Amino acid sequence: MHAPQRSAGAAIEIRKASKRYGAFTALNDIDLHIRPGEFMTLLGPSGSGKTTTLNLIAGFTDISSGTLEIGGKSVTGLPSHKRNIGVVFQHYALFPHMTVGKNVAYPLALRGIKGDDREKRVKRALDMVKMADFAHRYPNELSGGQQQRVALARALVFDPPLLLMDEPLGALDKKLREWLQLEIKRIHRELGTTFVYVTHDQEEALVLSDRIAVFNGGRIEQIGTGRELYDSPATLFVGRFIGESTVLRGSAEVSGDETVMTIGEQKVVANRRLAGDARPVILLRPERVALKRPGADVVPGENRLTGTIAEAIYLGSGSKYEVRLADGTVAVVRSPLGAADFGIGDTVDIAFLPSDLILLPDDASADVTLT
Amino acid sequence: MPSFSRIFLGLFCLLVAILLLAPTLVVIPMSFNGNKSLAFPPVGFSWQWYENFFSNPDWTTSFSNSLIVALIVAVVATVIGTLAAFGVTRAAARTGGLLRALLITPMVVPGVVLAIGIYAVYLDTHLVGTVTGFVLAHTMLAIPFVLIAVQASLEVFDRRLETAASSLGAGRLTVFRTVTLPLILPGVLSGALFAFITSFDEIIVALFITSPYLKTLPVQIYSSITRDADPTVAAVGTLLFIATSLIIIAGLLLGMRRGRT
Structure with a gap:
């Protein structure tokens, strides 16, 4: 002992x-x-x-x-x-x-x-x-x-x-x-x-x-x-606060059990809705998002947003990208080892399933306290 | 040229040191004077003034009076001054500053003014010529020195150590005894030393509140030198000079040992 x-x-x-x-x-x-x-x-x-x-x-x-x-x-x-x-x-x-x-x-x-x-x-x-x-x-x-x-x-x-x-x-x-x-x-x-x-x-x-x-x-x-x-x-x-994330904001509409958010010209579907009438935001985890060439490898039901690569970082265990979307939002994406390589300036789609996004009530104070 | 300015600065420092030390050093040869005169340079050589100091009851009594008063003052002023330093350091900044200014006034006010005030009060209260009277007056003069020394230690003392000790199970008194006091001890000791010296060589107040039955050493020196040119004064001065030098050297050596670990 x-x-x-x-x-x-x-x-x-x-x-x-x-x-x-x-x-x-x-x-x-x-x-x-x-x-x-x-x-x-x-x-x-x-x-x-x-x-x-x-x-x-x-x-x-x-x-x-x-x-x-x-x-x-x-x-x-x-x-x-x-x-x-x-x-x-x-x-x-x-x-x-x-x-x-x-x-x-x-x-x-x-x-x-x-x-x-x-x-x-x-x-x-x-x-x-x-x-x-x-x-x-x-x-x-x-x-x-x-x-x-x-x-x-x-x-x-x-x-x-x-x-x-x-x-x-x-x-x-x-x-x-x-x-x-x-x-x-x-x-x-x-x-x-x-x-x-x-x-x-x-x-x-x-x-x-x-x-x-x-x-x-x-x-x-x-x-x-x-x-x-x-x-x-x-x-x-x-x-x-926990882990890395990308926050998507846009005008949202609820139809049945789904929430549809318009970001720039494109629409994102979430397969659920918030209780009450708080304004929803979408939170994406970097490893739940895939990078694809525009229009390629379409999986039925997935959400896609187009943007350009603003930063590409090689991490050894994979790569980390920052993608500037049409509305100016910078999305963080982690690609596993062996995924396709992209360079700065490439036009790409970020793709994620409706079940892989996190839908939360918006809270302006979350931005303030983190900076 | 840099080396020239260095030599110049060195010589200048030496000059200042001589200027500061000379009056003290003059006393040493005078104490071995063969004649009963304070003339400089002295004539002849003898130990008689040292013998006189140790055998004449005027000198021995005044010396022991001073020693007793200074020792009591060192203890009392250190306790009070240390408590005051805690209060000043741990009060709100503005209150603390105000209290501190108030507490160090005895250092700022001219000694004669204080002496007159003390004398007036002592006449009424029959404290003239008493040990209590000397201790009270000298404690008042010594507290500011203790306050300043202890406050300096307290300001670098990390109060989080007290919190830690408390979390480990120590009550407030135990925290003070086992953590705070050992760490501010250098400040407390130097405060005590200052207090001792403040009392031991205090003359102005002492001249007012002395009596033929209770003289301190500085009073005895002063009356001796105004009455006749007795080189015993120089012998006393030399002894005090040696004693204080030894204390300071010991302090420095202790400080160096501490600094090394």
Whole structure:
């Protein structure tokens, strides 16, 4: 056994929670249920309320209204040092005047764990993050990635039922980040602790999470697995925030169960309709769209829009194209390896089936928040 | 030519250093004077003024008075000044600035003005010539120095470390004891040193509130030199010069060790 003891993770139940700073509402009436042992990521742009939510759970700020339960118990008014929650910060927050070993022993000393027992647990936690050889070093002698691993060991050494991480890999370079993502995932699997992870990086969220809560403007737009968010986003914001996408806008008419949208001179058919009378937009995923020569390879029922190639990028695993459509929209298309090659300036059709497009209510704020 | 300007600058710095040090260095040969005179250059050689300092009760008592007062002031002013520094640093920016300006007034107001005020109050409250009186007055003078030194440390102190400690299970007092204090300790210690020195060599207020029964060392030096030309003053000066030099060198060495790790 390398890791600290497997512990039952705590559930988190947030109901109707709001957080206001004077006239500013950082968090507006959110509901969030996190299951025991789950890896939940709070994803969103800066200022969307994800870090505020984490701070509420950690007890660093007080809730303005609503309820917050951890492990079935209300924690309202309970200060952070009595919540028994591990927290990992973006800037590591290791104590510079203590060695790595002392840092990791700190929460144990506070809990009255002494002698052999303490040393064993420090060793086990450092083994878990592969930092056991560094116990006598000071934090300023370590790289950023090493410091963050020590911080992770320190936050887990006292076997908390819940671990919070606030953009822990934000200050690290890409290669290190990817490696540490896998480390974090492995540790989560070994421990069974509930992990709540804050990030603005959607790829990181997809790699790590059991489920993702997408935040925007102090609200949660959607909670779901990465697949659910990517394949069936509930809002235009979620659709655009997760993965790459092209948004088509035009005048839409509903006939029966179909929606027909006119884009430039051409028509696009969606085999469904929106509930209510919101203005529909079409969201396309780059790999659900094929590039074809104009008029060639027609598949019955498919939608086609004509445009010219504005950018062609070879990616090794395939190619990525940007196609400027007649109405000026730039569509992103990913072609698999072995598909026909096109060059900049070529006239092409983008083709997609009615079942492969995503129909969503338009939301102007989705454009603003992403820029 | 760059090397010429460098040599020139070097010589200029040397000149300034001599100018600053000369008055202090003059005291050293004077303290070994063979005659009872403060004339320079001294005539002959003797240890008698050092012997006088260590045997004459006027000198030993005033020295121990100063030491006692300065030690108490160092402790009291450091505690109060450190608390004030926390308040100033963590209050809203405008309130903090205002409080700070208020708290450092004893440093700005002319010493004589302060001394008159203190003397007037002490006459009524019978604090003239008491240890309590000296400690109170000197603490007031020393607080600004502690405030400035500790505030400088607090401003570079990363408050997120306190948040981290709290998340690991430390209550506020434990956070202060185990994280905040060890990290601002250099500032607190230099504040304490400043406070000690402020009290130890304070003369203006001391002249007003002294009495024949309680003299501090600066008062004794002053009255000795105005009464007769006693080279014991030079001996005291030399001892103090050596003591402070040693403290500062130790401080520098400690700082260098710290900087290396």
